[in-house]
Amino acid sequence: MLDTSVGAAGEGMGVGHDGFITLDGVEKVFQVRRKAGLLRRERHEVRAVDGISFQVARGEMVGYIGPNGAGKSTTIKMLTGILTPSGGRLRVAGIDPSRERTRLAHRIGVVFGQRTTLWWDLPLRDSYRLMHRMYRIPDRRYRENLDRCVEHLDLGELLDVPVRQLSLGQRMRGDIAAALLHDPEVLYLDEPTIGLDVISKAKVRQFLKELNAERGTTVLLTTHDLTDIEQLCRRVMVIDHGRLMYDGSLAGLHEVGESERMLVVDLERELPPISLESEGTGPLVRVVKVEGPRQWLAFPASASAAPLVARIAAEYPLMDLSVREPDIEAVIARMYEAAAP
Numbered sequence: 001m002l003d004t005s006v007g008a009a010g011e012g013m014g015v016g017h018d019g020f021i022t023l024d025g026v027e028k029v030f031q032v033r034r035k036a037g038l039l040r041r042e043r044h045e046v047r048a049v050d051g052i053s054f055q056v057a058r059g060e061m062v063g064y065i066g067p068n069g070a071g072k073s074t075t076i077k078m079l080t081g082i083l084t085p086s087g088g089r090l091r092v093a094g095i096d097p098s099r100e101r102t103r104l105a106h107r108i109g110v111v112f113g114q115r116t117t118l119w120w121d122l123p124l125r126d127s128y129r130l131m132h133r134m135y136r137i138p139d140r141r142y143r144e145n146l147d148r149c150v151e152h153l154d155l156g157e158l159l160d161v162p163v164r165q166l167s168l169g170q171r172m173r174g175d176i177a178a179a180l181l182h183d184p185e186v187l188y189l190d191e192p193t194i195g196l197d198v199i200s201k202a203k204v205r206q207f208l209k210e211l212n213a214e215r216g217t218t219v220l221l222t223t224h225d226l227t228d229i230e231q232l233c234r235r236v237m238v239i240d241h242g243r244l245m246y247d248g249s250l251a252g253l254h255e256v257g258e259s260e261r262m263l264v265v266d267l268e269r270e271l272p273p274i275s276l277e278s279e280g281t282g283p284l285v286r287v288v289k290v291e292g293p294r295q296w297l298a299f300p301a302s303a304s305a306a307p308l309v310a311r312i313a314a315e316y317p318l319m320d321l322s323v324r325e326p327d328i329e330a331v332i333a334r335m336y337e338a339a340a341p
C-alpha cells in the first residue's frame with residue numbers, strides 16, 4: 001500500500017486547507033454474512049473506509065476519485081449523516097453529520113448519480129414544490145434559485161414531465177436543481193455526469209463552475225470522468241481500498257502515474273504516421289495505431305493538448321480531432337507500479 005499524500009508538491013496536499021469539511025482517521029466497517037458451505041454462513045468485515053484524514057476549505061472544489069468499491073460513496077454517505085462512522089472524527093461546517101443530520105441537511109446538497117431524490121411519479125415541478133416546503137425556503141429565494149436552475153440546466157420543457165418519463169441525463173439535471181434549491185453551502189456530487197451526452201456534460205460543468213465562483217459553494221465531486229476533474233477541480237484526492245492514496249493536482253497525479261492521454265485524429269486521407277518533433281525534447285506524440293485516415297496519438301497526460309492540436313491543424317489536412325482521457329483505473333494501476341520498489 002502506498003503512503004497517503006503521494007501528491008504533487010505544493011498544491012492541495014491535505015495540509016493548509018482550513019477545515020470546513022474535516023475527516024480525522026475516519027473508518028467505516030460493515031459486518032457482512034457470506035456463505036461458507038451449503039448451510040453455514042460466516043460473519044466477515046468489510047473495511048469500506050479505513051482511516052481517512054483530509055480537510056476541505058470553504059469554497060474549494062475537490063475531486064474524490066478511485067476504482068469501483070474504493071469507498072467513495074461510503075465516505076459521502078458519512079458526510080451527509082446517512083451512515084455513522086465506525087471510528088474517527090468527522091465534521092461538516094462544525095456539525096457532526098450522524099448526530100445532527102437534520103440540521104446539516106439545511107446546509108448541504110447531495111446528488112447521487114445512480115439514484116434519484118425526486119418523487120418518481122411526480123412532475124419535476126411538484127417535487128420542487130415539496131422541497132420548497134420541506135426546507136422552508138423563503139418564496140423569493142426559491143423562485144430565484146428555481147429560475148436560475150431552469151435556465152442553466154435547460155429544464156423549462158421538463159418541469160411538467162413525471163420523473164419516471166425522463167431520460168437519465170434529464171433526470172440528473174433535475175436532481176442537481178433539486179439539490180440546489182435551498183442554497184446549500186456544501187454540495188456532494190456522486191457521479192453527476194454519468195449517462196449525460198457531451199453537450200449536457202458541458203452545461204452541467206459550466207453551471208457548477210459558476211455556482212462555485214458566484215456563491216462560493218464548496219463541492220466534493222466523485223466521478224469516473226477525469227474531464228470533470230480537469231475542468232472543475234484544482235485538487236483531486238484518490239481513494240483505494242478505503243485509504244487515501246493521493247492528494248494534489250490532477251497534473252501531479254498524471255506525473256506520478258506517468259499516464260498518457262490520447263489524441264484521436266481524423267485526417268482527410270490516409271497518410272503515414274503523424275510525426276511531431278520539438279527541438280531538444282524529441283517526439284511530442286507517440287503514434288499508437290493507424291486505421292485508414294484515423295490515427296491515435298499518445299502524449300503525456302500532464303502536457304497541454306492545445307499546442308499539439310495547433311501543430312497538427314497547421315501541418316496536416318485535419319478533418320476532426322478529439323482528446324481521450326486515461327481511465328482512473330489505469331492511472332491508479334500505474335501509480336502503484338511507479339511506487340513499487
Ligand SMILES: Nc1ncnc2c1ncn2[C@@H]1O[C@H](COP(=O)(O)OP(=O)(O)OP(=O)(O)O)[C@@H](O)[C@H]1O
Pocket residue numbers: 030031032046047048066067068069070071072073074075
Ligand atoms: N451497506 C453495505 N454493506 C456491506 N458492504 C458495503 C455496504 N456499502 C458498501 N459496502 C462495501 O464497501 C466497499 C466500498 O463501497 P463504496 O460503495 O463506498 O465504493 P465506491 O468507491 O463508491 O464504488 P463505486 O465507484 O463502485 O460506486 C465495497 O467493498 C462495498 O461492497
